[in-house]
Structure formats: C-alpha cells, structure tokens
Amino acid sequence: MVQWTAEERAAIQGVFAKLDYESVGIESLTRCLVVYPWTQRYFGGFGNLYNAEAIMSNPKIAAHGIVVLQGLEKALKNMDNIKKTFTALSELHSEKLQVDPGNFQLLADCLTVVIARRMGTDFTPDIQAAWQKFISVVISALRRQYY
Numbered sequence: 228m229v230q231w232t233a234e235e236r237a238a239i240q241g242v243f244a245k246l247d248y249e250s251v252g253i254e255s256l257t258r259c260l261v262v263y264p265w266t267q268r269y270f271g272g273f274g275n276l277y278n279a280e281a282i283m284s285n286p287k288i289a290a291h292g293i294v295v296l297q298g299l300e301k302a303l304k305n306m307d308n309i310k311k312t313f314t315a316l317s318e319l320h321s322e323k324l325q326v327d328p329g330n331f332q333l334l335a336d337c338l339t340v341v342i343a344r345r346m347g348t349d350f351t352p353d354i355q356a357a358w359q360k361f362i363s364v365v366i367s368a369l370r371r372q373y374y
C-alpha cells in the first residue's frame with residue numbers, strides 16, 4: 228500500500244486548494260490535444276477540435292476538463308485507497324472508451340505544466356515531488372483494469 232507523509236498530504240491538498248477547475252481543466256486538456264494530437268481520436272463526438280482556439284472554446288471540452296479534475300479530487304479524498312476508488316473508472320477507460328493507457332501520463336504531464344505555470348515559485352521541488360507521486364498512483368490505478 229502507498230504511504231503518505233503529513234508533508235506530502237499537505238502539499239497535494241495545497242495544490243488542489245489553488246486549482247480553478249474550469250480554467251485549469253480547459254487548459255490542460257487543450258494542451259494534451261494540441262501537443263499529442265492522436266489523443267483527439269477519443270473525442271470524435273465533441274465536434275470541432277481543429278486548433279487550439281477551437282478546442283479552448285469548445286463547451287464539451289470545458290465540461291470534460293472539469294470532469295477529469297473532479298475525478299482527481301475523488302482520488303484526493305480517498306488517498307489511502309486510490310486503486311479501489313478507481314476500479315470502475317479504470318474499467319470504463321479500458322473496456323468502453325479503449326483509451327491507450329500511455330495517454331494518461333501525457334494528460335497528467337500537461338496538467339502539471341499548467342499547475343507549474345499558475346503556481347510559479349510556489350510550486351517548489353518538494354511540492355512537485357509530492358504531486359508527481361500522487362499522479363503516478365492515480366495513473367497506476369487507472370491502468371489497473373487493463374489486460
């Protein structure tokens with residue numbers, strides 16, 4: 228089982244406390260879809276994703292960005308049991324959505340870039356280390372139902 232120190236818990240809580248879900252959700256999803264364009268294939272039903280401006284002003288992308296961050300918030304609230312918390316979500320991405328699990332890291336990296344930009348010097352190496360650990364536990368939980 229993953230162990231968290233009090234400092235790590237505080238660091239991750241602190242990152243979430245400053246997150247504006249709407250704007251951070253749009254920006255990280257947009258970056259992912261622009262920087263790694265093959266990830267667009269899973270959003271065929273979302274309409275026009277022609278360029279960054281189109282993606283950023285697409286209401287379905289805006290809504291989905293919030294959904295992803297709410298998913299991460301669920302992990303935050305269940306930090307001692309992330310694997311179990313994400314069983315159904317992992318199954319959904321594997322069996323129904325058939326998202327290549329390598330893409331989880333790509334979206335997570337875009338989210339980290341956005342957070343780093345927003346937090347500036349407040350995103351210290353120690354806070355980043357705790358954040359990366361949290362993200363890697365989330366990703367391993369999301370990959371768990373793949374085979």
Ligand code: ZNH
Nearest residue numbers: 266269270291294295297298299316324326330331334335
């Ligand atoms: Zn995902 C969905 C989360 C990644 C794609 N997602 C989803 C949801 C959630 C999530 C919560 C909802 C579910 C229900 O409804 O039940 N994701 C998430 C997270 C992550 C992710 C947390 C990491 C970090 N995804 C992802 C990626 C991709 C995706 C990477 C691709 C690329 N998702 C998706 C889709 C969907 C989802 C497509 C569906 C959408 C709609 O609306 O349809």
